[in-house]
Amino acid sequence: MSGYCENSPSTSVIHGVGVGLRSQHYQHILTNKPSTPWLEALTDNYMADGGQPLDYLEQIRNHYPVTFHGVGMSLGSPGPLDRNYLQRLKERMRQFEPAWVSDHLSWSAYHRHNSNELLPLPYTEEGISHMARKITEAQDFLGERLLVENVSCYVEFRDSQMSEWEFVNGIADEADCHILLDINNIYVNACNNSTQADDFVQGVNPERIREIHLAGYEDRHTHLLDTHGEAIHQPVWDLYRQAIERLGPVPTLIEWDTNIPEYGTLQKQALVAEDIISASSRAHAHAA
Amino acid sequence: MPTLPEIQKNFFAGLFSRDRRIVSALLPSKTLTAQARFDIYRGSVSGLFTKVLAEIYPVCKRLLGDRFFDAMADRYIAVHPSISANVIHYGAQLPEFLEGFEPVSELPYLADTARLEWAWHRAFNARNSMPINTSELESFDENQLYCTAFKLTPGSSLLHSVYPVDIIWQQNQPEVEQPASITLETQDNYLLVRRSGFEVVIDKISHKYWSLLDSISSGLTLGQLSEQHDDMVVQAFLVEAIRHQWFSHFSTINRSSNHV
Numbered sequence: 346m347s348g349y350c351e352n353s354p355s356t357s358v359i360h361g362v363g364v365g366l367r368s369q370h371y372q373h374i375l376t377n378k379p380s381t382p383w384l385e386a387l388t389d390n391y392m393a394d395g396g397q398p399l400d401y402l403e404q405i406r407n408h409y410p411v412t413f414h415g416v417g418m419s420l421g422s423p424g425p426l427d428r429n430y431l432q433r434l435k436e437r438m439r440q441f442e443p444a445w446v447s448d449h450l451s452w453s454a455y456h457r458h459n460s461n462e463l464l465p466l467p468y469t470e471e472g473i474s475h476m477a478r479k480i481t482e483a484q485d486f487l488g489e490r491l492l493v494e495n496v497s498c499y500v501e502f503r504d505s506q507m508s509e510w511e512f513v514n515g516i517a518d519e520a521d522c523h524i525l526l527d528i529n530n531i532y533v534n535a536c537n538n539s540t541q542a543d544d545f546v547q548g549v550n551p552e553r554i555r556e557i558h559l560a561g562y563e564d565r566h567t568h569l570l571d572t573h574g575e576a577i578h579q580p581v582w583d584l585y586r587q588a589i590e591r592l593g594p595v596p597t598l599i600e601w602d603t604n605i606p607e608y609g610t611l612q613k614q615a616l617v618a619e620d621i622i623s624a625s626s627r628a629h630a631h632a633a
Numbered sequence: 634m635p636t637l638p639e640i641q642k643n644f645f646a647g648l649f650s651r652d653r654r655i656v657s658a659l660l661p662s663k664t665l666t667a668q669a670r671f672d673i674y675r676g677s678v679s680g681l682f683t684k685v686l687a688e689i690y691p692v693c694k695r696l697l698g699d700r701f702f703d704a705m706a707d708r709y710i711a712v713h714p715s716i717s718a719n720v721i722h723y724g725a726q727l728p729e730f731l732e733g734f735e736p737v738s739e740l741p742y743l744a745d746t747a748r749l750e751w752a753w754h755r756a757f758n759a760r761n762s763m764p765i766n767t768s769e770l771e772s773f774d775e776n777q778l779y780c781t782a783f784k785l786t787p788g789s790s791l792l793h794s795v796y797p798v799d800i801i802w803q804q805n806q807p808e809v810e811q812p813a814s815i816t817l818e819t820q821d822n823y824l825l826v827r828r829s830g831f832e833v834v835i836d837k838i839s840h841k842y843w844s845l846l847d848s849i850s851s852g853l854t855l856g857q858l859s860e861q862h863d864d865m866v867v868q869a870f871l872v873e874a875i876r877h878q879w880f881s882h883f884s885t886i887n888r889s890s891n892h893v
Binding site for chain 1: 634635636637638640641642644645648649658659660662663664665667669670671673674677678681682714715716717718719720721723757758759760761762787788828831
């Protein structure tokens with residue numbers, strides 16, 4: 346694990362339940378300074394040359410620790426990594442000193458063209474080597490260990506050779522990176538693919554996990570869609586409770602991307618997560 | 634067993650064309666065929682780019698209506714795939730696309746309205762800058778002024794349309810519930826779209842000032858401008874341009890060298 350900084354010095358300030366920063370809440374956050382312990386900025390929203398969003402982020406960064414979460418690295422694409430994208434990301438990392446940077450275990454670009462979508466890979470040894478090589482390259486460029494997130498996946502490849510959690514563990518080990526565990530994605534995939542969500546939570550390597558994401562899905566009747574547009578559903582809370590009992594108080598983020606409600610609604614969701622963390626800590630203390 | 638590059642090639646082709654080779658590499662679920670499962674991605678990609686276009690071109694969307702705009706976006710997406718990791722760059726060719734898009738031929742002002750919206754988007758995301766410091770400029774003698782070139786605020790665009798696109802734009806902002814009727818008499822409209830602080834400003838300017846700004850943006854010095862225009866006009870223009878903070882930078886061209 347040598348060679349990379351252990352993320353930035355502010356890593357230790359990320360604890361408890363944070364909230365995903367969205368433009369609808371800039372003014373509320375700056376005016377009211379809610380007691381949210383940390384905020385996660387969507388990196389791709391701050392890649393422009395200048396303008397007001399960057400200014401808002403700078404003001405907010407003066408009051409809150411932040412993490413970076415992006416969708417543009419395209420870590421599983423067949424072509425080379427986009428150096429311009431990585432260079433701009435590096436500049437933003439210098440500017441805002443996020444506690445850590447995350448992206449997804451997916452691919453978006455095919456040579457010159459980009460779907461800007463989080464596309465899945467088959468769960469194969471070839472897939473592990475391919476993605477791990479690209480993550481290593483990105484980490485070497487950025488000089489920092491990345492967090493990579495398990496994605497929602499609506500297809501299953503005939504040629505997959507292993508479970509998703511084995512695939513995720515394999516990549517994290519080979520690339521020597523951290524895992525961002527998205528509990529909603531685990532649940533969505535389990536329902537859509539008829540797999541066991543519990544197996545993922547019990548099988549994923551706890552040593553690699555630095556962050557958990559929670560969000561709401563949309564029930565399309567034939568499948569669940571990961572829209573981040575509703576409150577977190579009960580089965581996802583149940584799975585989160587299991588995860589926290591196994592993993593301990595991992596920093597957790599509430600994500601909401603469509604039909605974005607008032608900030609207070611996100612804070613209420615964060616409180617539910619905090620209660621789950623506290624109850625688990627108490628139970629462990631009592632058992633000890 | 635197909636290799637990973639083959640799977641990725643077919644997956645991508647399936648997203649943007651009628652190529653369905655990828656489907657044979659996928660499993661059905663209890664409720665959906667393999668094709669229907671893949672189509673979730675097709676729908677998601679199309680939805681994403683339509684949303685991006687709607688955010689950059691809200692006035693065009695209002696003029697066309699939601700259904701028409703979405704159908705138009707589908708056609709645009711099919712011929713203009715994204716080539717950037719960040720969707721902030723997506724949609725630049727929409728004005729040209731609209732010019733050749735037969736179903737909107739009855740809205741001849743639409744392409745120029747789209748140009749104005751792209752210029753707004755470009756200015757919004759441009760590098761921050763400060764207005765020029767005029768005290769240094771004031772100390773210049775006539776010869777130095779003659780050799781001075783200016784730069785427009787980053788992200789500035791000069792637009793010309795025979796339609797009143799600035800009024801069309803104003804009347805179709807979200808806060809305007811009932812747009813006033815607009816007379817489409819064709820006359821030349823010259824616009825400068827620029828940033829002032831974090832605000833995007835649309836200035837309606839004279840043809841003369843537009844031409845001078847156009848010359849300045851191509852790098853001409855004040856001396857070169859004076860060769861093409863009356864001195865008084867150039868001087869009056871300079872005062873106005875500085876007052877409106879149209880410039881963010883100036884440099885004196887000293888024969889072969891260029892310094893600030």
